[in-house]
Amino acid sequence: MKNRFNRYAWPYALWAGLIIVLPLLVIVAFSFTKDGSFSLDGYKLFFTPLYLQVLFKSLDLAVKATLICLLVGYPIALLISREDSRRKNTLMLLLMLPMWINFLLKTYAWRPILGNTGLLNSILEAIGLGKVQFLYTEGAVLLGMVYNFIPFMILPILSVLDKMDYKLIEAARDLGADNRRVFFKVILPLSLPGIISGISLVFMPSVSTFIIPVILGGGQDMLIGNLIERQFLKVGNWNFGSSISVILMLVILSTMIILSLFDREKRGET
């Protein structure tokens, strides 16, 4: 059994080695070099207030986006999970539909809506409320993140809620739990695995995105994704870019570890 598994696994191993592990090693190698010799300059440079601020800004926005996705996405998942299967499929299709459209296009589409002469401001002017600066704000960047990544929050939560034994909810009601208690004592704890994968799936792209701040933030707020892009494509400092990439990877990795610990602790408690 084990031998057979190995035989079928080697194409993947090869793929993973060439496409994932090798580039990663190259990046790590680059991050520790300068002009071809070993150096910690990239890291030293990053740990200065200017760049740390970029990291904190990115984390701040990603955490906010993840929280909004959770607070908005969870009720949506709950509502969809309670529909009968036909309506459920339709709603899930509607949820996935935007994912079929190119990411750039979807993000650009917000510009004529949010812009100074855009749809939203025309409406606001027409009803006499005056113009509001939507585009090129932190809010617009957040909106872009939430809009693009919320399906990744809804889907894993929905799949957990969908599989939940309805009898458990009935049992809770039978034992005297009102709707509030049923939700907080049964539904929410049982959907925790879905919440945790949802958080990881939204947080990861949010913290590393560089397209959304460029299109909707107008490049005003430099995020860590933009910083990396700039080091590679504009400044040409691949070593520094690699150092930032490694730091970003470590940030994401530690987030995942914390989340999985939280998940396990919750389960271990039972």
Next chain:
Amino acid sequence: MKKNEILRIAGLTKSYSGQRVVDQISLSIDRNEFLTLLGPSGCGKTTTLRMVGGFETPDSGEIFYENQIINAIPPYRRNINTVFQNYALFPHLNVGDNIAFGLRCSKKQEKEIRLKIGEMLELVNLPGFEKRSIASLSGGQQQRIAIARALVNEPGLLLLDEPLGALDLKLRQGMQNELKRIQKQVGITFIYVTHDQEEALSMSDNIAVMNGGRIQQYGTPVDIYNEPENTFVADFIGESNIIPGIMKKDFLVSLAGVDFACVDKGFRENENINAVIRPEDIIISSPDEKAALRGKVTSTIFRGVHWEMTVETDHTTWLIHNTVQASPGDNIGMSFEPDAIHIMRKDREEQV
């Protein structure tokens, strides 16, 4: 109104997409009674139970609990608890927290809760299991915890929906005794739903046999077994020979062309009836003149306690249980005592 009555159901009806699942059911249950709703799957027994529990709303009819209509009261405000078919224990909570769930809903003191969990675990013979996780329990243990979780709230009425259905035979028999003991000990009214007639007969004070959304017969296990009111009940409870016949006069019935003395009276002269004769009540003899009926054995199966034989006569096929074995091809004589014949009126035929 009976003084001791805890639950009364009057004309309860429920349909799903035009299909009447429960059809005009009326029942009365006394305090401390063990009532079983017995019937094949789809007979409406579980739906009836779910309406009492508050998980389904009746289309018409009333449910009275302690003389109050409870139709519109949600499950969490009914003094009724349920043991679900597949236990429905909370997988994210340990045994103690599962049992404590109801007590915490009613905001009991944590000290009192600890005490009660201990008591309940004693009652279901699982002392010291507080900290165990649900996943580590066997099916039988989960069953006991489900019972403890419901009983700890001291409900007036406990509903049990095929609670032993998922257990294997040996465990099921053990749990039958256990359930009966628990019911006696806590003195709570049980409504028990099952399709297993043996379970129903051995545990219940009263049984309501259901089919097609209606109660076919209500009575004690002995009555239901010995005096089935119609062919459905006779057929469903135990095994039986159902023989059409004519009631010639009081205490005389003609079955398969032969006159038999019986213990029933009060029928019209020559009224068409069905008679039930249990397989174990048939006496086997040699096929001579003294035998009331004669036939040929067509099959013999060893059942452990007895032999099960089918016998062909000119009129019909008989099922016989006997500790004496007859081999296929043997000619045998059959007879039965007057009180082995149970006469059923045709107009009491199954109500569907």
